Amino acid sequence: MSRFKFIRDIKLIIYIIRKAKLFVVFFGILLTYNQVWAQGKLSRQVDIPRYERASIRQIFDSLSKKESFYFSFNSDLVNLDSLVNKKSYNGVLIDYLTGLLGERFSFKETTSHILISYAPERMDVAANISSKESNRAMISGYIKDIRTNRAIANASVYEREAFRASTLSDKNGFFALDIKNSENLVAIALSKENYRDTSIILLLPVEAYRSLKKRKVGYYQVNGAGKTVYNNFFGNFFTSSAQKIQSLNLGGMFAYSPVQVSLTPGLSTHGFFDSQVVNNFSLNIIGGSSAGVDGVELAGALNINQYDVDGAQFAGVLNIVGGNVKGLQMAGVGNVVLHNLSGVQIGGVWNQVDTLKSGLQIAGAVNLGREVDGIQIAGLANRSNGQVRNQIAGGFNIAKSVSGIQIAGLLNISDSSDYPIGVFNWIKNGTKQLSAGVDDSKFFGLSFRSGGRVMYSLIGFGLYLDDPILKYGAEFGIGAQLLTTPKFTLSAELLQRTNFGDRFNPKDVQRISFRIIPAVYVSKKLQLYVAPSFHYSEAVEPAASKAILWKLWGKERQRNTFHGGGTVGITYVF
Template sequence: MIITYTSLPKFVKLILPVILLITGSMFAQAQSLLVKRISASFDHARIADVLQEVGKKGGFYFAYNDKLLPKDSLVTFTVTNQTVAGILILLFHNRYEITELKYHIVIAPPRPNLSFNNTDITNENNSYSISGLVVDERSGARLANVSVYAKQQLASTLTDEHGYFQLRFRADNPGQISLTASKLDYKDTSINFLQSVSVSSRQQPSDHDRAANNSRNVERTGAARFFISAKQRIQSLNIPDFFAKRPFQVSLTPGLSSHGLFSPQVVNKFSLNLVGGYTAGVNGLEFGGLFNINRMNSRYLQLAGVFNLVGGTVTGLQAAGVHNRALDTVKGVQFAGFINKAESQVSGLQIAALDNEAHKLKGIQIGLVNRVDTSYGASIGLVNVIGNGFYRVTLSANDLTNTNISLKTGTHNFYTDVLIGVNLAPASKLYMGGFGLGHDFMLNNKVYVSTEAAFHFVNDNGTWDSHLLQGKLLFNVQLSKNISLVAGPTFNRYINSIAFHVSGYKNINHLPKAEDVVGIPPDHTSKNWVGWEVGIAFNSVFKRSLKEVDNSDAWYLGGGATAGIGWDPQKAVYGTELFTMRDLGEHIAGTFTVGYTSFGQESYLGPQPIRLIPVKAGVRLKTGSSFFIGGEVGEAFGLFNQTAYSGIYPYEAATKPYRSLMYAVSAGFSFRRGLETSFTFEDYGLQSNYKQFALRLGYRLKLSK
């Protein structure tokens, strides 16, 4: 029903102006306390007395918490025809929040501010998507249940438990989009987005013009400063905006090119850098024996033995033996032996043995460690540091092992899980280690269901050859911000590596003892069943680190000692090493190491320890103030002879010196005064048992800078 003025009864029409006049006067009076003008003089007066006198002259009262104000502090001042608001500023210098309530002026502590972080907006056919984080401006803590809304578009959402939001709406030519965040006990904050303007002309600006500024960024990186000559950098400053196109170029090193010093101004369809080269870009194929450096874009295929560095966008495939880096976007595949990095967005795939990093991910990452500010895709690795994601440490028990710990990292949409399990029982030992993938179905902020699939290596007989395939349906109930209960069924398929039971280990498949086996046993047996798991989890988020660009170029010399345990059999391993390291900038360092490792087990030819000399080279990536991850590859030389077959007589054994490719991965802490400590895994031969898990303690000296 709609009520209009003409439809009102006659007596209501008569009294309505009076009602409006009275209520309007009351409202004006309630809103005018702070603008009342007062004259007063105070000499060494208590603040409490000043407030009482000002309130008395203005005809109102002050309301405040006794513990909030320094009411016994003494002040001296004189005001003539000054507003109440001006007097309060004189007293408190805007340290408190002042509000009016009827005949009271309320003095309260200031409300903290909200802040938007990592905010991103996309527009496709007038469909807008805005995402980001809302944090406490002072502490940086992420805030849940913050209302985020666009007033003009009447669209709103709430941040999740990690402070992340995503707001979608449609708008035709909105001009300016204003986004506001509001939360109880916080001040509102807003951020404005201006609509992008597309300008059409007969001659569109080229990619070269749009990416010209990236060349300056390329030349500021540690790798470019090391390999690019001063003459080339000066020419880039002198000729920043001129670029040419040629069908091909050949370089020995940067500067020794078929285009000479003009090479950084030329985009080529085919580029061959025998050692390395510095060009404006490639629009076809580029191959570098050691490295490729492009001022702007790389399109279609770029290959390097050690590293690729691109100042603009990578489109297609970028592959390197050690490191790929794009200062803008990757649209395709980055494949590296150790590290991939994209300063902006990855729309495609990043694969690295050690570390992948991107600002925004709309694709897949596969690596030991994956780092993303905002993810709309999937990161598959042992540790995934996701800006809009989480990490979850779970301590649990199940029907196989009574002590389990797992680390889940990623987003609710997709996360990975590293699992370790032990059955602590002297007569039924069992050890497990595995990797899993999962997805959370969010029922609400307090309850969600985790679906997971995992693969485990199992030691149920002294070796790690048995396997467990597992599916989980786990219910999570959030007890507090960081603590939750976890419980649910598991679906298991267990495969034994041998068909008899080893004494002292848990007999999962109810196998007979070795002496009770009749005939030739099968290679393995399997069992399927439904089990259970219950535990408690700690949930939190990774704090975003504000990393400073590191352009140092120092040399280091150091040494270290290792102590660990072998893969099979599990016997003591110890060793020493001597290493050199050079900072390459952007928190990356190159390493070269020569060591000595002794396994406490017998070789094929007798009761002599297995002694190895590993020679390896690699990279180290510093991910925080002191934490680092590293990877190395090289050759292991044995101080013993291995058994081999001559090929002339099938059963005639011969010996030859041991030699094999090897690799190592590590994670640890490198402190400013030179001390280092880390955990490392080293594999001295893929087809051998010469592998170790070790703790390493080292010390380094800075030689120069």
């Protein structure tokens, strides 16, 4: 018998009795969750063949395929590779699963999943109705361990159908639940970590027969016990201990609701149950807590979501999501996503995500990610502990592996990156060279090249061997490897030189150069090169004419000059 039919028949009986002017004062039934709520999948009649030395994995796969659902459980609970012998079976699915895994396991169901949890303990409950006024019911009672008879504290107690009220039992096992707009039939569910879920059904004395409004229920499986919103520093700081206990008791179960309005986390239209509800629209005046968002969420300060966000979030300070985000996040200070982001994060200060899939992180200061299959753009820094496609930062970029470009105002660091562009690059598996050479202006310089397989940066310093005004020079540039063979390399560089006088006083004389560098290996680590180049050199000495001069070789000291040149030198390859 399905839950709907069961409830409908009881309501019809109540209606008939009331029409006959008979009154029902109180009727309570205590049933386990599996007995009362088993419906659809768990109560389905199944015909299962005999198995000899078959793995639990094989049995689960066969059931999933035949009955069109998935199993969900903590991998530490069930050894899928253990071998069992099972006789053929014809009966209710939940009885078969209990025989397969044992009495210490509990089974729940959602639209697409059978949820398996370890629940070796049992609860007992005694409940009563203390008042029923203005269409409200006050239900209270005590919860105890059925084996030890001890009170059970911090058990979640909630109205099961519409999730209109929720609370926790105290140290004495006592609970009180105030249910507004109550129906004829009120179902109360009790959940506690390591205990089998229990439900009580109460028939209340009411004046009219009305239909019971249900709320859709879903389930989210957390991948990784340490990666939950309550284990995160910010999520832990902004949520109460009661909400964390509620999450442990209910696991990944949540309900759906069209709208939530909150003043602060825990103070909302969903009451204490707010962190277990997924909303289509959520308005949080200061801040709010919910299971997730399937639409739009707005907050003056912060949004906290246990599970997924599918839509858009806007917060004045902080968005914290314990699951995945598919859509847009915007925060004045920062966004934190503990799992995957497929979309856009925009943070005034920083963004943090585990895995960015085909998305974009934009932050005024810092972006942090473990795996970034997208683009990180930050005013100060980007960091990825794994792979990243592209990184652009005003300060520095750090990544394990970069498949696209790295552009930094100062520094790029990674194990592998073919296209780093920055003042300094340190690529573990890339280019590292130290060169010494003399050019056409009699400038003797030392240069350090570092970068990826293709792009690299150059930093150099040297002195003029024969110039009465210019004494020293500092060079910065970028280069690209055009051809690499075991005996020969060809590269191209674009660089700029800043000149100084004898006391390192800067001179307003710049030199911009483009050069082609063919180099020949004379040993395993040493190269010799002769590099033709083309330059724009500013005049060293003042002159009446401001016209730019073109020359085949060498600069003109009193004129800004476009001219040819060259460099010869030796390179040590790390």
